[in-house]
Amino acid sequence: MPKTARRRPSFLVILGILFFLVLILWNFRANIFFGGYDIVAAQQGLVKHEKIVEVVFANTESVLTAPAEGQVILPQEEGRRFARGEVIAKIIPTGVDHGDTKEEITLQAPNAGLFYASYDNLEHIITPENLMNMDLNGLLTQISNTVTFSIDQNVPVSKHSPIGKIVNNLYPTWMFVHLDNSAEMVKDDTIRVIVGDYEYNGTVMKVVQQPQGAIIRFTQYVRGSTEARTGAVTWIVKSPTRGMVVPSSALAIQGEEQGVYVAEEGLIRFRSVKVLDDNGTFANVQGIREGDKVISNPKQKV
Incomplete structure (x- = not known):
């Protein structure tokens, strides 16, 4: 029986296999060589301080009290601004002093400002004047036990009881x-x-x-x-600076020069840079390009 001729491998197939093997070996070498390093790309950004x-905080605040016993009707919007003399709240009397009359009593803003239905009894304690003139240790100690109060509009309030405060936001x-x-x-x-x-x-x-x-x-x-x-x-x-930003940990010293280690073409090269700013986390440097692959942990392994 006649022998059939063996088909020789195609030159292009052999070339493709060799290229594939070289690529695998190159990647394997790169992984071994760079595997111990943390690599980041240099990029434009801000170094903030x-x-x-x-x-x-201390503001100029005035506590508002109910002029009579009764049910309080307050504005729905917290922090709404009122002009001086503008009606902030209405009280429907329920006390014996008013007999059977249900005529509403209005409460007007003593000064222009923002009205808040909540209060903490520190309005006359934590003030700008007291911050400047009183013992701060004693003053600030009172804040630790602060409790915020707000009235229940369905429950009548007694005469002269707090119903909120107005904050002078022009001060x-x-x-x-x-x-x-x-x-x-x-x-x-x-x-x-x-x-x-x-x-x-x-x-x-x-x-x-x-x-x-x-x-x-x-x-x-x-x-x-x-x-x-x-x-x-x-x-x-202090004001931030804009420029080429790298991690501060990437900065290294070689001899008397300061610089960074850059990974390129399978090698790690030292590149001298000028440090324009550094906040301990990020540094603004001059001497590398955007996208350069910088070793962020050179002091450990380079």
């Missing part, structure tokens, strides 16, 4: 800020803070040693400072 600090908000070290702020300096979605400017009126902190007067009323008398805000310690 911000700090979260605990604060206590600036004041703030005490807790600091790790009072030397972080200097009297008469201007500071910037972020409260909620808004940024505010304030002046350092007083630096305090006990407790460590400073008293700030803002240029305007701070939104949300009435609803939350205490809380955390973001202090912008």
Whole structure:
């Protein structure tokens, strides 16, 4: 029986297999070589200098009391602004002093401001004047046991009992800020803070040693400072810088030069850079391109 000729492997097939094997070996080598490193891409961004600090707000507040015993009818919208002399609430008398009459008694705003049906009995204690003049340790201690009250409109109130407060939002908000070290702020300096979605400017009126902190007067009323008398805000310690951003941990020293290690073409090369800014987490550097693959943990393994 005649033998059939064996078909020789195609040159293109052999070339394809070799290319595939080389690719696998190259990737295997790259994984072994770079596997111990954390690699991030350099990119344009901001290096911010911000700090979260605990604060206590103080506004100019007036507690409103019921002029007579009765059922109180309050506005539905909390924080609504009223003009001076505008009717804030109505009281339907129920006490014996009024006999059978049910004529409503109106309560007018003593000054323009925002009305809140809730109160905490600190309205005349945590004030801008007291922050500046009283012992802060004793003053701030009273905040720890704060209880917020609000009246039940279905239950009659007694005469002269609190029914809410009005906050003069035409007067600036004041703030005490807790600091790790009072030397972080200097009297008469201007500071910037972020409260909620808004940024505010304030002046350092007083630096305090006990407790460590400073008293700030803002240029305007701070939104949300009435609803939350205490809380955390973001202090912008200094203006951010924009540029090529890498992790601070990527910075390394080679000889007398400062730089970063960049992974390229299967190798790791040291690239000298100029550090323009550094907040301890991210650094703004000059000397590399956007997209360069930077080793973020060089001190550990390079």
